[in-house]
Amino acid sequence: MDSIIILFIAGLIGLFAGMSKKPVASILIASFGLIGAGLAAYYRGSYTSPFSSYAAYVPTQGLVIILLCAVTLLAILAGFKRYKSDDEHTGDYLGLILFSLCGAILMAQPNDLMLFFIGLEILSIPIYVLVGIDKGSSASAEAAVKYFFTGSFASAIILFGIALLYGATGSFQLVEIQSNLAIGIWQSPMAMIGSLFLLAGFTFKIGAVPFHFWGPDVYDGASNAVLMYMATVVKIAGVYALVNVFGQVFRDSYFFWIDLVSLLIVVSMFYGYITAWKQTSFRRLIAYSSIANAGLMLFALADIHNSNLFLFVAAYALATIALVAVNSVINDDSDALANWEGIAWKNPLIGIALVLALFSLSGIPPLAGFFGKFSLLWSAVPHVPYTAMLALIASVIGAFVYLRLLLLALKKPSVTVRIKLSLEQIIVLVVTSVASIGAIYFI
């Protein structure tokens, strides 16, 4: 709860600080806000919070909040160059991001569908704006339109699902719903279809097949700075919400929906990776890879009792941010993969960060990506062995995609022009690299 408050206040201040046309000031405020929120989440319970009375409504598990804050921090740092470029909007960027982060935290671990829905909307609406924030470009406009309509359509679906569940159980409290379902009501059509509609909504949020369509276009239209936030925080929040809701509420109907989930996993992974192969635009490639990774995240549902999700999402988020950060270093609007040729040679840090990020995404030990994948599969394999098998085959295709990108970046150019990195970019790349190796700690 405190984290949310801190973030909200920081967001407000940032919003107004933005008017002073001093980007550095607002980024500092935002950063402090994020760090503060993280600390608050970390020391939660060790001090008496003024808002402790609300804690019952917003039970926030520290780790996820810290992850969300950290990822957001990296995202805004990496995107700072972009914010600076039009300084009358810096404040808006940061403010909106922080606000939507509040929503993310709110929705990540709901215990009440009502709050969950509100969190969802708080998360989404600012992003609609962020996607369309540069008013000049038609791509941005199109992305915003598509995201907005599909998004609100999805929230209508979720809402419908919530309503059905309410109809079946007569409550929005997850605990009550669960206890009601536990006595067999989950077999009533309303509950079942309701759960499925809810699942559909989540699938949309994390962008897995068949509700993935917004992904590529929106990622493509949005700017790198926004993409970094969108591709990571939204997914993390969504998948955590999904795991918590299904883990708590629908664990009795596990055998009812698990097959569907496996289906979604397999289809998403194959579709995502295969389609990524033919992409010529970097952001679209990231989009499709994120579809596949969304499929992988769904493995968290296979074992509802202990879903080792954290490592995987963290690894995924860090690697993605590293990649997009590098892409924003290249910084041209055509966003063609061709620009990646030989980029690793233009700056050793970029090279190292890329190698680590891409190998991590393809799940090669001893990098974070491997341990994430391993811990996911570790709990999943006993329940859905064949899905796991197919997923691994798919991830070979994925490795194909990432390695192609890597080879492109490693190709030795005839003439190398050094790229200068700004401070915050260096920070981001260093942090991501160190983190992807540091995962060894979890062995």
Add this chain to the structure above:
Amino acid sequence: MALILLPLVFSLLAWFVPSAFTRLFGLLSTGITLAWSMVAVCYFQPEEQILIDFGLRFVRFSIDSLGFTMILLTNAVFFLVFLSNFTGKLVNDNKFAALALLMQFGLLGVFTTNTILGFYIFWELTLLPIFLILYWFGTFDKPRALLQFFLYTLLGSLAMLLAVIGLMHATNQQTYEALLVADINALGNTSIWLMGGFLFAFAVKIPLFPFHTWQAETYTKAPVAGTMLLSAIMLKMALFGLLKWVLPIFDGVATDFWRWPIITLGLIGVVYGAVIAIRQSDIKTLFAYASLSHLGLIAAALMLNDYDTNQIAVVQIVNHSIVSIGLFLAAGIIEQRLGTRELSELGGIAKVAPRFGFWFAVLTFVSLSVPFTAGFIGEFFLIKALFSAHALTGFIASTTLVLGAIYMLRAYQAPMFGPSKFSSFQDLHWSEMTVFAILSIAAIYLGLAPQCLTDFVAHSLTQPTH
């Protein structure tokens, strides 16, 4: 302990070494590691077992005599690789040094880890550096072949990952000792599937017959050092895994199920590789197929999982490392001096470079497994084991003697004998000569007294129950 971490430290240092000193650095670092391990082995009782524990959850180390053998082999191989490329420009690149040393670390991990997951992690860890080495220093015109190599092996290792997870779930154990005593046969068909996962990974790595398609192309286009690393030590990971982990653990239902399929594939590889090698025009490709043939034999014999045969198999493993370093070094020398590997364009080198001619000849005979060389002992007993398993398998395996003679003699005579096609051929550099000498001595020593090695490793090989 530092034995294992040493290469890692060196590989990190290597990034900061100025390229003028890189070659010396590489030589020194590998030399130090080798010396250290040699000293260590002197203080090492074959029957003892050193346990090393960092308090990590999934990775622990334990060095037994087999592990020590492989450590020595690894360090020796890396030292020789650096030494043999001393004149090449490759070792002047500190990227290469760093990656190679990192790979050495990974290999040492594979050979010493005590947990099944650790085995997998280090197994994969070696893949990363070799991939970069091949990409940066190889002559892959289009990334396709390289990707094929990488993804083929990746597919294999992912199958292994699945098997590892399955195994850990099925037995609730992860350490070697615990897995040994765990009752795998109770799992029935599951155990067959699990072993299948491992075997697939190994079959790609060794490689066995239908999964070898990456080999020839990769070997041919890789830099000589890379080829040496691949064939001399990296493929041995698979044989080691078979010998140390899979066969003892899955001894019983699963092994009985897979025995004949694998032996069949191995023998197909033996004949197939040899037959193809006969007509190869590129000397490196030829050696690649030869290696396919040799390793098929070892794999097939290992599947018998017979106590004595396993000991001999270790001899043959070492021997194959010796041979492959030597032969690929020879190929590399020819390529470096003359810029071509086509047998048809070569000839009469022995006349202008007598020393090279002599040492190449020695290595050729070692690989022909003539008497007084390790290969003679190895092949004799491996084929004997296959023969006693079934007369036909023994017969098929023994054809490698004839076929081997055909392609090896061609590979030697075509470039070395006949009218000289080249006016000048710079004879061996001292470093290359040292390498050849070391290799030959090792091969002959093992050929005369294999007992010392077999006795040494015998302690860590488990007597099969059946």
Add this chain to the structure above:
Amino acid sequence: MQAASSIGTSLDFYLFVSFALFTIGAIGAMTRKNMIVLLMCIELMLNAVNLMLVTFSTYYNNGDAQIFVFFTMVVAAAEATVGLSIIIMAYRNLKSIDIDMYNKLKN
């Protein structure tokens, strides 16, 4: 969860209506090209859900569903504002509010 008799057997009727509205909204969203109409369709879907919620809340006669409805309305309003502004921005760029004009980003 005791069933209140006030609404009784006609529960199915209300539910049917809201299902129908939801479906109509969905179909409209799929078929219509005009963004404004699209927005209205989605609002229609939301309101269908609202109707359903209210129905259930009277069925279980507890109030939190009705509170939820208020929240939904607020959300719907917020979405509408954002949506309309986005539409205007889009119109500035492409001089059209026919969504089929917006297919530059694909494959």
Add this chain to the structure above:
Amino acid sequence: MAKDLTLLLIIALPLIGFAINGLFGKKLPKTIVGGLATAVVFTAFLLATTLFSGLHGTQIVKLFNIIDFDQLRINASFQIDALSIWMTLIITGIGSLIHLFSMGYMSHDAGYHKFFTYLNLFIFSMLLLVLGSNYFVLFFGWEGVGMCSYLLISFHYNDAEKGLANSLAGRKAFIMNRIGDVGLLLALFMLLGQFNTLEFLQIGKALEANPALQGGAMFFITLSLFIAATGKSAQIPLFTWLPDAMAGPTPVSALIHAATMVTAGIYLTVRSNFLFELAPATKDIILYVGLATTLVAAFMALRQNDIKKVLAYSTVSQLGLMFVALGFGAYTVALFHVTTHAFFKALLFLGSGSVIHGMHEEQDIRKMGGLAKLMPITHFTFLIGTMAIAGIPFLSGFFSKDEIMAQAFLHNPVAYGVLVIAVSMTAIYMFRLYFLTFQGQFRGGATLQSKVHESGLSMTLPLIALALLSVFGGLLNLPGLFVKSTAHWFDHYLSHGTFGLAAVHNAHLDFNASMGLMLFASAMAIGVFIWAYLNYAKKGAVAKTDDALSGWEQLSAQKLYVDEIYNALFVKPLLAISDFAGKVLDIQLLRNGVYALADGILNTANLTRKWQTGFLSSYLFWMVFGLIIFVAYYILKLSVWH
């Protein structure tokens, strides 16, 4: 000196020579190199004689064990008995003579020290072969001599015009030997399977213990042993390498391809006599193969014009003769012929070497003639050798051959008939060779004639020594009818000193029969001699040019086209298969198959990305479609459950 020490010294000496020459040969002066090489072998010979004199019974000398498993133990150990010592004597004795000869012969060669290094290595391996007390050590030597023979055949590999041919000949020899080795390998495996040991004595004892072991197993074992023998001893079907092996320097041909290595097959058979005795079927096979070989080779020799080729084919033919004897189970007889053959064939080869040396590397007899006056010693010794092999009475060849004929006469009249033909052919081509080379007019042209000279002492001495041996070699095993006391000394020596041979008793003919055979044989030999004299010396007939040949002559000159047939049957198909497997199967099918699979998977991207149409309405439609799928799934589940 203790026996075992002596034995080890015998084996070690050549090795030492090899080591020294190999390491420092390049620095040392030639005389020292050659002298050392010769000295070590000769010393070994002397040591061997001491062993020979003090020989009684069988003694095993164990050095160390190569492999020591709980099931299986294999030692590097050696065996002193009549057979092994006798072979040692031949090897070292003739070996030292040939070393001596080489000192002169190779004096102008660049690879002088290398040559002697290889030669010593060969002696070492050969000693291992004959002295080993088990099949494993024997196999060591067996492979070793094969390697040395390869090295020495392709000795002049960088010769300008013949270099490639030489190396190819070496390769052919090595590969064909390897085929035989596979046979030996399999035999060893089967023996291990049967007896779980490779020691000659233990196997023999085991067989004595239960003779029940004979039958199928024995047949296969002995058969594979015989296959090995055909490889080394150049019998049908693996004999074609020996003529090509003449590409090597002449002393090599004398030492390896006449006197010692090629008789390894006979040694192997004699050594395993106790096995062969249990497999009559194999013995018959040996008999017929031997007959065929001796006949075919003799026929091929008739119209060869290369002096060394003639001798090569005659060697093959003589080896065939020995195998005939083995086929009859007359092991001692065969070994007797091995001995005498070693004498006179070494003599002939060295003689031809001397001729070639004198003729400045000219080998074609059509360019020779009338050398008798130019190189008298060579001529005289060569004549003796010719007479010995042709079976002129009271020379060594006469007796040894006669023994074999007698065996044939006893057991198998048909075989006897064939042998008569073969032997007469031998006489014919040998005398043809002799007369064309040494009598008549010199056909090499005046310039060459002026340069022809008699060889130096180091070359003539061995010739003389060998000549003496081939004259008196027959005394070793005189038939019973001359002097009763020393009659069949060699038979007794061997059969009492070698395991298993005592059991094998080979019958002797009665007085009249043997007398008749001898008279017939000698008459035949002399008749041939006279015919050849009249034909070549008096009429001065010369060898026709190749195109003038016709009918059978063509066949003989072209070696019955065996090489061509083998080419068509084995070599070409193998290469074709290799090409097919390499190009089509491996690359087209497997590798490109993998690529095609990968591409197939990845190219589906072209389809899947079409799904992303870019139209919002389609996206919404697919979302609804997804919902419908979900609902359908729900219905499906229900139907599954109920």
